[in-house]
Amino acid sequence: MIPTQGWTIGSLGGVEIKLNPSLLLIAFLVTYLLASALLPLAVPGLGALIYWATGLLASVIFIGSILWHEMAHVIMAQRFGIPVMQVVLHLYGGVALLSREPERPSHEFLITIAGPLSSLFLAVLFSAFSNLTGLLGAVFSWLSQVNLTLALFNLLPGFPLDGGRVLRSILWQLGGSYKVATRQASRVGQVVAFIFVAFALWMILNGSWFNGFWFLMIAFFLYTAASQAFQMAAGTALSMTTTVRRVMRHDVPLIEPNTPLALLAWRYLDHARDQAFPIAHHGQLVGLITSAEVDKHPRLEWGKIRVEQIMIPASKLPIVSPDHSIEQALNAFDKTGMNHAPVVEGEVVIGMLNRRDIVYRT
Numbered sequence: 001m002i003p004t005q006g007w008t009i010g011s012l013g014g015v016e017i018k019l020n021p022s023l024l025l026i027a028f029l030v031t032y033l034l035a036s037a038l039l040p041l042a043v044p045g046l047g048a049l050i051y052w053a054t055g056l057l058a059s060v061i062f063i064g065s066i067l068w069h070e071m072a073h074v075i076m077a078q079r080f081g082i083p084v085m086q087v088v089l090h091l092y093g094g095v096a097l098l099s100r101e102p103e104r105p106s107h108e109f110l111i112t113i114a115g116p117l118s119s120l121f122l123a124v125l126f127s128a129f130s131n132l133t134g135l136l137g138a139v140f141s142w143l144s145q146v147n148l149t150l151a152l153f154n155l156l157p158g159f160p161l162d163g164g165r166v167l168r169s170i171l172w173q174l175g176g177s178y179k180v181a182t183r184q185a186s187r188v189g190q191v192v193a194f195i196f197v198a199f200a201l202w203m204i205l206n207g208s209w210f211n212g213f214w215f216l217m218i219a220f221f222l223y224t225a226a227s228q229a230f231q232m233a234a235g236t237a238l239s240m241t242t243t244v245r246r247v248m249r250h251d252v253p254l255i256e257p258n259t260p261l262a263l264l265a266w267r268y269l270d271h272a273r274d275q276a277f278p279i280a281h282h283g284q285l286v287g288l289i290t291s292a293e294v295d296k297h298p299r300l301e302w303g304k305i306r307v308e309q310i311m312i313p314a315s316k317l318p319i320v321s322p323d324h325s326i327e328q329a330l331n332a333f334d335k336t337g338m339n340h341a342p343v344v345e346g347e348v349v350i351g352m353l354n355r356r357d358i359v360y361r362t
């Protein structure tokens with residue numbers, strides 16, 4: 001499981017920042033490693049308290065570096081109009097919870113690459129200070145290495161790591177299908193996990209217990225995360241208590257039933273993705289029109305056909321309330337076999353919820 005639980009430690013630009021307990025364990029290990037081994041080795045002869053205080057400071061900056069990486073994803077996502085609900089910092093880095101997937105491969109590519117690039121930037125910045133004498137130089141040199149590792153680790157082509165997402169955006173661009181690309185990228189993620197297992201076993205056999213065990217944990221994380229991503233692409237592994245209101249799309253145009261397809265296509269459809277619009281008369285829901293339904297009809301007839309003639313009637317739709325949980329919404333999707341649900345409050349249509357409106361991003 002990708003850790004998404006944690007203590008809220010604050011908020012940044014409207015995004016809730018959470019700390020998963022696993023990161024505290026790592027922060028403690030890092031402090032211990034620095035205070036008891038790395039720092040005394042680099043700069044011998046100082047008091048234990050100095051080593052511990054410096055180690056603690058370094059591990060706080062280390063956590064800050066992970067937050068920095070996630071915020072790079074967040075800022076880029078917000079630039080493309082994707083709201084971000086929260087960032088969870090954990091053992092293997094962080095997760096930014098985006099309210100929906102990017103709509104184009106190029107958006108996904110840019111949102112993803114922003115993270116490793118921001119870590120590389122920190123690596124370069126910190127290395128500029130690593131020539132300082134004494135403890136500061138040693139700490140900056142360590143921080144530089146850690147950020148470089150963070151950038152490179154995240155660029156491994158294992159979905160859902162950043163590298164896997166970069167791979168998916170490229171496959172998506174090449175093949176045109178988001179779902180197929182997700183499946184392919186998460187398969188590659190599982191293969192990368194197996195390579196890690198082999199590597200870990202090799203290290204353990206060579207007596208490198210600690211590193212071997214560490215790699216085994218990473219392999220386990222990669223494998224479960226890739227499998228989860230694979231299932232999520234099929235829309236089955238989501239069980240969140242988040243309300244529909246937080247992930248739904250609010251800025252959805254209501255289509256009048258007598259609108260010709262040509263007008264709908266011209267004004268709203270971009271055919272880059274799976275789109276759906278609620279059809280309403282005086283604010284009352286009467287049905288739903290999807291780009292898939294529109295595409296079933298030849299383009300030449302779009303001027304003659306009105307949306308009400310080919311719409312999916314309201315009686316066949318999963319209709320959700322903004323106060324429903326994501327789990328309830330998914331049940332409604334499954335019952336009707338649909339991937340789109342109008343969100344209705346009272347009697348009024350206030351937005352849309354699509355099956356892929358919740359995703360995790362590392």
Ligand SMILES: [Zn+2]
Pocket residue numbers: 069070073115116154162362
């Ligand atoms: Zn990242």
